[in-house]
Amino acid sequence: MRPAILIAAALAILPPAALAAKGHVHGAAALDASLEREQMVLSLELPLDAATGFERAPKTPQEKAMLDETARYLNDAARVFSPSPDAQCSIHSVLVRVPFLDGKAKADDHADIAASYVFRCARPAALKSVETTLFRQFRRLYRIEVQQVGPNGQRASRMAPKQPTLNW
Amino acid sequence: MSALLSILQLAVRSAWSRRGTLGLMLASIMLSTALLLAIERVRVDTRQSFRQSVAGVDLVVGARTGGTQLMLHAVFHSGSGTLPLRWDSYQAIATHPATDWALPLSLGDSHRNHAVLGTSADYFRHFRHGDRQPLRFREGRPFDKLFEAVLGSEVAEQLGYANGQKIVLSHGLADGGALATGHDDKPFVVVGILAPTGTPVDRTIHVSLESITALHLDWVAGTPMSGFSIPAAMVGKFDLTPKEISAVLVGLKQRTDVFRMQRFVNEFRGEALIAVLPGVALDELWQAIGIMERTLLGISALVVLIGLCGLAATLLAGLNERRRELAILRALGAGPAQIFALLMIEGLLVTTAGAVLGAVLVSLAGAFAAPWLLSAFGIVLNAGLPSGNEFVLLAGVVGTGLLASLIPGWRAWRMSLADGLTPRA
Numbered sequence: 001m002r003p004a005i006l007i008a009a010a011l012a013i014l015p016p017a018a019l020a021a022k023g024h025v026h027g028a029a030a031l032d033a034s035l036e037r038e039q040m041v042l043s044l045e046l047p048l049d050a051a052t053g054f055e056r057a058p059k060t061p062q063e064k065a066m067l068d069e070t071a072r073y074l075n076d077a078a079r080v081f082s083p084s085p086d087a088q089c090s091i092h093s094v095l096v097r098v099p100f101l102d103g104k105a106k107a108d109d110h111a112d113i114a115a116s117y118v119f120r121c122a123r124p125a126a127l128k129s130v131e132t133t134l135f136r137q138f139r140r141l142y143r144i145e146v147q148q149v150g151p152n153g154q155r156a157s158r159m160a161p162k163q164p165t166l167n168w
Numbered sequence: 169m170s171a172l173l174s175i176l177q178l179a180v181r182s183a184w185s186r187r188g189t190l191g192l193m194l195a196s197i198m199l200s201t202a203l204l205l206a207i208e209r210v211r212v213d214t215r216q217s218f219r220q221s222v223a224g225v226d227l228v229v230g231a232r233t234g235g236t237q238l239m240l241h242a243v244f245h246s247g248s249g250t251l252p253l254r255w256d257s258y259q260a261i262a263t264h265p266a267t268d269w270a271l272p273l274s275l276g277d278s279h280r281n282h283a284v285l286g287t288s289a290d291y292f293r294h295f296r297h298g299d300r301q302p303l304r305f306r307e308g309r310p311f312d313k314l315f316e317a318v319l320g321s322e323v324a325e326q327l328g329y330a331n332g333q334k335i336v337l338s339h340g341l342a343d344g345g346a347l348a349t350g351h352d353d354k355p356f357v358v359v360g361i362l363a364p365t366g367t368p369v370d371r372t373i374h375v376s377l378e379s380i381t382a383l384h385l386d387w388v389a390g391t392p393m394s395g396f397s398i399p400a401a402m403v404g405k406f407d408l409t410p411k412e413i414s415a416v417l418v419g420l421k422q423r424t425d426v427f428r429m430q431r432f433v434n435e436f437r438g439e440a441l442i443a444v445l446p447g448v449a450l451d452e453l454w455q456a457i458g459i460m461e462r463t464l465l466g467i468s469a470l471v472v473l474i475g476l477c478g479l480a481a482t483l484l485a486g487l488n489e490r491r492r493e494l495a496i497l498r499a500l501g502a503g504p505a506q507i508f509a510l511l512m513i514e515g516l517l518v519t520t521a522g523a524v525l526g527a528v529l530v531s532l533a534g535a536f537a538a539p540w541l542l543s544a545f546g547i548v549l550n551a552g553l554p555s556g557n558e559f560v561l562l563a564g565v566v567g568t569g570l571l572a573s574l575i576p577g578w579r580a581w582r583m584s585l586a587d588g589l590t591p592r593a
Contacts, residue, residue: 032427034423034424034426034427035424036422036423036424039424041424041427043427147427147445147448148448149423149424149426149427149445149447153447154226154426154445154446154447154448154451155447155448155451156445156447156448156449156450156451156452156455157451158455
C-alpha cells in the first residue's frame with residue numbers, strides 16, 4: 001500500500017465542486033488560456049448573472065440595455081484584456097456569445113456568456129502578463145479560475161478583483 | 169582589527185567555559201532549524217516529483233469523478249479507484265484528429281503490494297517522465313504476448329526478480345497472503361525491466377491489456393467461477409479486447425489543442441467522461457494543500473523562535489553568573505561596546521553553528537530517508553546542500569538569533585562596573 005498522507009488529506013478538504021470540470025457557479029468565471037508561438041487564445045465563460053444580475057430574457061428596457069452594454073464591452077477586446085505592451089500583441093479575432101441578446105427566451109436554468117479572443121503577438125517572449133478589466137466592469141464577478149497551457153507547460157491559477165492579472 | 173579578534177577569542181573561550189548550557193541551546197536550535205528545513209525540502213521536492221511524473225501527458229481521461237482523484241489514480245496509482253470507461257469511448261478519443269497517442273490504462277490487480285498496470289505496448293514508446301525523457305529498458309524488451317510482464321526498476325530490486333522470473337498476480341490489493349484470491353492458474357513471465365525514473369513507473373508491473381482480460385475470462389462478479397476455469401493455453405481463442413478500462417492518457421499533436429479536446433471529452437455523448445489537464449489538477453491539489461503546508465511551516469518557524477527565545481533567556485540568566493567576569497573585563501579596560509560585542513558574538517556563534525548543524529542534519533537525514541520516501545510516497549528527495557528558499561530560511565534563523573542576542577547585549581552594556589565589583593553582604 002502507498003497511503004500517501006498528503007493526497008488523502010487533500011482529497012478530504014477539496015470540495016467535489018472544485019474538482020468537477022467546470023460547473024456553473026455564480027460569481028465565478030472560467031478562463032482557458034493558451035500560448036503557442038505568437039498566438040494567444042483566451043476563452044472566457046462566465047455566468048450571465050455575474051455580468052447582469054439576471055439569468056433570463058430581459059424584461060425591462062433597462063435590462064435590455066444592460067445586455068447590450070455587456071455585449072458591446074466584451075466585443076471590445078482591447079478594453080477587456082491588455083497584454084504586456086512589450087509583447088506587441090494585436091487582436092486577431094473576437095467571438096462573443098451573449099444569451100438572450102436576440103430577445104429569445106431559453107428554457108435552461110442557467111445561462112452563460114462565452115467569449116473567445118485570439119491575439120497575435122510580435123514578441124511572444126516578452127509576454128509576461130495579461131491584465132483584465134472584467135472585475136471592474138462586472139461587480140458581481142469575484143474570481144476567474146484559469147487553466148493555462150504555454151511554453152512552461154500546464155498550470156492552474158486564479159484571478160480576483162485584487163489580482164486581475166494572468167501571468168505567463 | 170586585532171581588537172575585534174581578541175574579543176572573538178575571548179568570546180569563544182568564555183563560551184567554552186559554559187559549554188554545557190550553551191551546548192544544549194545549540195542542540196535545540198539545531199533541531200528546530202532541521203525541522204524547518206525538512207518541511208520546506210519535502211514540500212518543494214514533492215511538487216517537483218509529482219510534476220515530473222506527468223511530463224508528457226496532455227490530458228487524463230476517465231469516467232466522470234473528481235479530476236484530482238482521477239489523476240492520482242491514473243498516474244500515481246493511489247487513492248481509491250475510479251469508475252471504468254467503455255472501450256468504444258477510448259477508441260473515439262484515440263481516433264480524434266487532435267490525438268497524437270492515447271494510452272489505455274487498466275488498474276486493479278496487484279503483485280505483492282505493487283500495482284499492476286494493463287496497457288498497450290505503445291506505453292513504452294510514448295510515456296515521458298522528468299524532463300520529457302522516454303522510458304529506457306535496463307534489460308529485456310516490452311511485452312508482446314499474453315502473460316508477459318515488464319517490471320519497474322524498484323519492483324525488480326525489492327523483490328529480487330530478473331528476466332524469466334514467473335510471477336502470480338492477485339486480484340485487487342491483497343498482498344499474496346492466504347486470503348488473497350489469486351490468478352495462480354495463469355502466471356506471468358518477466359520479459360523486461362525498466363531503468364529507474366523516480367516516478368510511480370518504478371513501482372509498477374506492466375502487462376498487456378489483453379492479459380488483464382484473459383486473467384478475468386473465467387471470473388464472474390469479482391470471484392473465480394466455481395468448477396470452471398479456462399486454461400492459460402486456451403485463452404488465445406477468445407476475443408481479448410477489453411470492454412472497460414480505468415483511464416486514458418492522451419498526448420496531443422499540438423499542446424494548445426488541449427482545451428478543444430477537453431471540451432470534446434467533457435461533452436462526449438456516449439457516456440459521462442471527464443478530461444483533466446494533469447498540470448492544472450496538480451496546481452489545484454497544491455492550492456488545497458497550501459493551507460496545511462503554510463500551517464506546518466508556520467509551526468516549525470515558531471519552534472525555531474522558541475529555541476531562539478531560549479537562547480536569549482540563557483544568555484540573560486548567564487549575565488548574573490558572569491557579573492564578575494564582565495566587571496573584571498571592564499576593569500582591564502574593555503569598554504561597554506566591547507562587552508556588548510562579546511555578548512553578540514556569543515549569541516551569533518551559537519545561532520550560526522545551530523543553523524549550520526541543522527542544515528547538515530537535514531542533509532544526512534535526507535540521504536537516509538530518501539529511499540524510504542521514494543518507495544512509500546514516490547517523492548524524490550534531493551539530497552545535498554540547501555538551495556533557494558532554504559537559504560532564505562537559514563538567513564532568517566541567523567537574523568532572528570542576532571536580534572535575540574541584542575537583549576542580553578543591551579543588559580550587559582547597561583551593567584555598571586561597580587555592580588560586579590562591590591561585594592554584597
